[in-house]
Amino acid sequence: xxxxxxxxxxxxxxxxxxxxxxxxxxxxxxxxxPTETVYGLAGDARNPxxxxxxxxxxxxxxxxxxxxxxANLEAALALADLPETGLRLAAEFxxxxxxxxxxxxxxxxxAPAVTAGLETVALRLPAHPVARALLAEFGGPLxxxxxxPSGRISPTTAAHVRAGLSGRIAAVLDGGxxxxxxxxAIVGFDGPRAVLLRAGGLSREALEAVxxxxxxxxxxxxxxxxxxxxxxxxxxxxxxxxVATPNPGEVWIGFGPDCAGADFSLSPTGDLAEAGARLxxxxxxxxxxxxxxxxxxxxxxxxxxxxxxRLRRAAAPRR
Ligand code: TXA
Ligand code: MG
Numbered sequence: 109x110x111x112x113x114x115x116x117x118x119x120x121x122x123x124x125x126x127x128x129x130x131x132x133x134x135x136x137x138x139x140x141x142p143t144e145t146v147y148g149l150a151g152d153a154r155n156p157x158x159x160x161x162x163x164x165x166x167x168x169x170x171x172x173x174x175x176x177x178x179a180n181l182e183a184a185l186a187l188a189d190l191p192e193t194g195l196r197l198a199a200e201f202x203x204x205x206x207x208x209x210x211x212x213x214x215x216x217x218x219a220p221a222v223t224a225g226l227e228t229v230a231l232r233l234p235a236h237p238v239a240r241a242l243l244a245e246f247g248g249p250l251x252x253x254x255x256x257p258s259g260r261i262s263p264t265t266a267a268h269v270r271a272g273l274s275g276r277i278a279a280v281l282d283g284g285x286x287x288x289x290x291x292x293a294i295v296g297f298d299g300p301r302a303v304l305l306r307a308g309g310l311s312r313e314a315l316e317a318v319x320x321x322x323x324x325x326x327x328x329x330x331x332x333x334x335x336x337x338x339x340x341x342x343x344x345x346x347x348x349x350x351v352a353t354p355n356p357g358e359v360w361i362g363f364g365p366d367c368a369g370a371d372f373s374l375s376p377t378g379d380l381a382e383a384g385a386r387l388x389x390x391x392x393x394x395x396x397x398x399x400x401x402x403x404x405x406x407x408x409x410x411x412x413x414x415x416x417x418r419l420r421r422a423a424a425p426r427r
Contacts, residue, residue: 109164109165109166109167109257109258109276110161110164110165110276111275111276112274112275112276113275113276114275114276114277114278115275116270116273116274116275116276116277116278116279116280117278117279117280118266118270118279118280118282119139119279119280119281119282120282121142121238121241121281121282121283125281126238126241126242126245126281127245128279129141129242129245129246129279129281130242130245130246130247132278132279133150133151133152133158133242133246133250134152134246136151136152136155136157136158136161137151137158137161137277137278137279138150138151138158138161138162138165138277138278138279139151139242139277139278139279139280139281140255140263140266140269140273140277140279140280140281141236141238141239141242141250141252141281141283142236142238142239142266142281142282142283142284142286143177143234143235143236143239143252143286144204144205144234144235144236144239144286144287144288144309145205145234145286145288145289145290145291145292145308145309146254146255146262146263146264146286146289146290146291146388147254147255147262147263147264147265147266147268147269147280147286148175148177148234148239148250148252148253148254148255149162149165149166149252149253149254149255149269149273149277150177150242150250150251150252151250151251151252152246152248152249152250152251153174153176153218153219153222153248153249153250153251154217154218154219154248154249155219156219156220156221158219158251159174159219159221159222159251160221162174162251162252162253163221164276165273165276165277166253166256166257166258166273167257167258167259168253168258169258170221170224171224171334172224172334172335173222173223173224173226173229173230173334173335174222174223174230174251174252174253175207175230175231175232175251175252175253175292176218176222176229176230176231176232176249176250176251177232177233177234177239177243177249177250177251177252178231178232178233178243178249178250179233179240179243179244179247180233181198181202181233183249184198184202184208184231184233186213186216187212187213187216187218187229187231187249188208188210188211188212188213188216188228188229188231189210189211189213190208190210191210191297191300192300193297193300193302193319194208194210194295194297194302196318196319197295197302197315197318197319198233200318201310201314201315201318202232202233203233203234203235203240204233204234204235204310205235205288205290205291205292205293205308205309205310206232206292206293206295206308206310206315207230207231207232207292207293207294207295207306207308208230208231208232208294208295208296209228209229209230209231209294209295209296209297209305209331209333210228210229210231210296210297211227211228212227212228212229216229218249218251219251222251224334228296228331230294230333232292236283236286236287237283238281238283239283242281254291255269255272255273255277255280256268256269256272256273257272257273259337259339259340259341259342259426260272260341260342261341261342261343261388261391261392261395261422262291262341262388263388264285264286264289264385264388264389265284265285265286265389266280266281266282266283266284268388268389268392271392285385285389286385287385288309288384288385289309289384289385289386289387289388289389290308290309290384290387290411290414290415290418291306291308291309292306292308292309292310293306293307293308293309293310293311293312293315293414294306294308294333295315295323296331296333297331298324298327298330298331301324302315302319302321302323302324303323303324303325303327303331304323304324304325305331305332305333305336306333306336306417307413307414307417308414309384309411309414311409311410311411311413311414312413313409313410337421338421338424338425339421339424339425339426340418340421340422340424341388341391341418341421341422342421342422342424342426343391343394343395343401343422344395344398345359345394345395345397345398345399345400345401346400346401347400347401347402347403347419347422347423348400348401348402348403348423349403349405349416349419349420349423350403350404350405351402351403351404351405352366352404352405354402355400355402357399357400358399358400358401358402359371359372359394359397359399359400359401359402360372360402360403360404361373361374361390361391361394361401361402361403361404362374362376362404363375363378363383363403363404363405363406364376364377364378364404365377365378366404367404370404371394371397372390372393372394374386374387374390374404374406374415380406380407380410380411380412380415381411383406383411383412383415384411384414384415387415387418387419388418391422403419406419
């Protein structure tokens with residue numbers, strides 16, 4: 109990670125803020141932008157210096173490629189060849205919390221580090237109005253990983269971004285709290301077969317309903333998302349899962365009506381969309397208390413599967 113050495117501006121999501129953000133991006137600087145999933149750390153995907161700054165600011169390993177954010181389907185199809193299933197998913201879910209991985213087209217113009225030398229690229233059209241306005245104002249592809257130091261909890265507010273990256277990036281565009289709160293689902297293709305590379309803010313069930321077939325998860329290592337490390341989203345404190353009765357001294361994160369007495373609740377009514385939206389903010393708050401964390405059991409269906417994926421990585425032994 110780079111040393112903090114610059115003043116990080118906070119920009120309002122109005123026309124002056126968007127103009128300033130776009131000017132910084134054109135100058136090869138980094139701007140954290142709100143998306144409906146989590147805040148992204150955006151840089152010009154065609155500018156090798158800007159892309160190098162993204163990896164340095166996050167302390168991200170160079171083998172872990174970035175998602176390219178685009179304003180519209182036409183811009184996406186200029187960069188990659190989407191198979192028929194990909195086009196159907198794009199038609200249904202873009203703009204939205206879905207990333208598609210597809211073979212790069214010749215003459216794509218992206219800085220090589222964006223794809224970490226792979227022959228595929230990850231593409232996403234975010235739905236957040238501020239992200240869309242920034243993409244329109246900037247007028248090109250933005251590489252944007254989640255705006256957190258590598259391996260830490262993802263940011264769902266501008267304050268989370270500042271806490272992790274202040275002094276390492278030029279600006280944060282403050283668009284309030286992210287509505288989905290879980291990163292995009294990532295789908296790749298093994299020939300005609302669609303593969304779920306990362307569970308995310310769009311459920312497996314919703315994706316399969318459009319594909320009309322089960323999503324593969326394992327391709328025997330043929331295609332993977334290199335960033336899917338066991339330990340990720342790590343709070344500073346130790347974290348235990350499936351805890352119905354916490355130990356004395358633990359911060360207890362509840363879910364549903366059976367968790368009276370919990371220190372925090374992801375959703376008192378047991379609503380998985382609410383739990384997804386609150387997950388990272390609650391982990392940030394619980395971690396700030398400096399005590400071990402215990403999390404109540406969570407259903408493993410719909411967005412619950414994505415929440416459990418993040419919780420397992422948060423609980424995994426650290427790298
Ligand atoms: O919701 C999201 O996806 C957020 C917002 C900002 O868009 N972004 C995000 O980026 O979560 P990041 O960098 O934290 O996660 C991107 C994931 C990593 O696991 C990376 O390995 C994978 O996407 N990825 C990127 N390019 C890939 C490719 N060509 N093939 C397979 N996986 C890829
Ligand atoms: Mg991330």
